[in-house]
Amino acid sequence: MGTEFIATAVDERGVAEVVVDRPPVNALPVAGWYALADAVTGLGRDPAVRVVVLRARGRGFNAGVDIKELRDEGAIVEVNRSCFTAFAAVYECAVPVVAAVHGFCLGGGIGLVGNADVVIASQDAYFGLPEVDRGALGAGTHLSRLVPGHRARAMMYTCATATAAELHAYGSVLDVVPEPSLRARALEVAGEIAGKHPAVIRAAKEAFNGIDLWDVKRSYRYEQGFTFEMNLSGVTRQERFGLDTDTGTGTDTGTGTGTGTGTGTGSDSRSGSGSGE
DSSP: OOOOOOOOEEEESSSSEEEEEOOTTTTTHHHHHHHHHHHHHHHHOTTTOOOEEEOOOSSSOOOBBBBBGGGSSSSSHHHHHHHHHHHHHHHHHOOEEEEEOOOOEETHHHHHTTTEEEEEETTTTTEEOOOOGGTTOHHHHHHTTTTHHHEEEEEEEEOEEEHHHHHHTTSSEEEEOOGGHHHHHHHHHHHHHSSSOOOHHHHHHHHHHHHHHHHHHHHHHHHHHHHHHHHTTTTHHHHHHHHOOOOOOOOOOOOOOOOOOSOOOOOOSSOOOOOOO
């Protein structure tokens, strides 16, 4: 289960592609996050693979988790564990990961992109964490790898988004291109990396992780401690589903998919028809 949402391919240069495709907004269930982690980890272990391109089809890159799974109070543990595993797989992949982002990149999408080695974005791409509006936290460290610290705090507190152009100005996005050119540009950059000596590139990836100032795994676990506190207190269910903490009743329709690391919003507020190709 979950593998049906993840496709992989490797070309003759050793450039691998991992493609997420789960309509309508690429919000992944627990099985999907684990399948994504397995795909990225497996490619990194393949000596024929020199670099991985992570991208998506459809309206946007990633809208986080499938909120329907979170209606079960106990589901938050496995949902967050699966996100943690996928984020860590990108960070710990033995070869560089190039994220190609189009449309929305929200919640769990920030966890993936914040852990990537190189980010290419389309002109329509935007990034954000709607967690606070859903009574949860998550991926604050990953966001802080994409935007300056004070901007990250403001984005977390207000649930505001940042554009690809802004991230390019900050230096976290390498290139911003028209959406139809996104895949080609990501593969071009990946090809440059694949042309280097594979042993040196793998050593460079390990070295960068070893000197990284951010402990992304520990930080994410620390954040989720507060999410679990809010789940236990009933705040999360009240914010996410509008459920009364005493009666368990509310007005949520149960439709839509999530946009956060255990904090889905129901639907994305912007429209789009990009293919991510």
